[in-house]
Amino acid sequence: MRTLAPRTSHTAPARLAAAAAVFGLALTASACSSSGSSAAGGGAGGSTTAGIGYFESATIGPEVLVKGNTDLASKVGASIKLTPIDSGVAGLASLRGGAFPFVSGVGNPPVTGAIANDTKLKVIFAEYYDAAQLIVGSKIKQNSDLAGKSVGDLQGSSEDYEIRGWLKTQGLDSKVKVVGFPSEQAVEAAYKSGRIDAGYVEVAQAQDLLKNAANHKVVTAQQIAALGFASLNVLAVTDTFAATHKSVVQNLVCQVLKSQVLAAGPQADKYIANGSKLVGATPATAIAATKGLPFVSAKDQLTFFGTSKDASNSKLAQSYVKTGEFLKEQGRVSSVPTAAQIGAHIDPTYVQKAVKDGCGS
Structure with missing residues (x-):
């Protein structure tokens, strides 16, 4: 394990292996009309499980920060279940097949490929930039x-x-x-x-x-x-889960935003160390690795998602259009999704509320 590498670096070879195939193949192979339903089912007492596909490494991502710290996790309104993934494409395929309703840390190419294939998801939060x-x-x-x-x-x-x-x-x-x-x-x-x-x-x-x-x-x-070529690692959720558990989605976005603020603040070591227990990393290793992760600030969330309910003209949508052009040049998609198609796969309202009032947190 490369102890100082961000999660994007830790999983880069796996992302490449998946990218070698046409993006649509992995995403359409396990099509399911009730995507995310199995992961969203009620547990004991009718409680909800928020399953999240994530990249497991010494760098502690926001989903692990939330799960690993009770003061954050308790405000989600659901039990968080983390499932490791080894690439963005594979993670999105699993999400589409119903393995979990959320996927975290997926970058531009796999997300744009999923949108091009009309995967029923919404991008809801920008987590961190690549550290390249x-x-x-x-x-x-x-x-x-x-x-x-x-x-x-x-x-x-x-x-x-x-x-x-x-x-x-x-x-x-x-x-x-x-x-x-x-x-x-x-x-x-x-x-x-x-x-x-x-x-x-x-x-x-x-x-x-x-x-x-x-x-x-x-x-x-x-x-x-x-300069206009932003590649963001994002949090996405299935349309099905968002439609039936909107408050959970909103709460998770709020706590993810709060976790990123905490990971850059005076209590960072404490929160990162708590998260490290979930991935088997030593606190010292996790703290060193996570502090190098370029989280997207609260201010920049609105820079990318915009302030309108329609995200088709947002900087995030523009970035995905450019990524679609890149994928077409690479022969990985047959056509570039339009800004309108991309906007339909972005829900900016969760970020807008989280930045505005923190959902009461």
């Missing part, structure tokens, strides 16, 4: 020096979408060769051996490369997001 960084050597002193050079990344991933988008903003998309690799480690190894001139890698590999004083960082995923 573009690392180059001493010969590259300014962005234009990348012309004629090669950049390695994780093929077909959110990072692939991000770096290609950034190259467009710099007028370098036709001048730089992007080389896809099957893992973050493979990108790092190729860079160290001189097979590529730059590497767009997650924080664990970036930190390792930066140990060499000749290397330096050019741009991060968060900076790329500000």
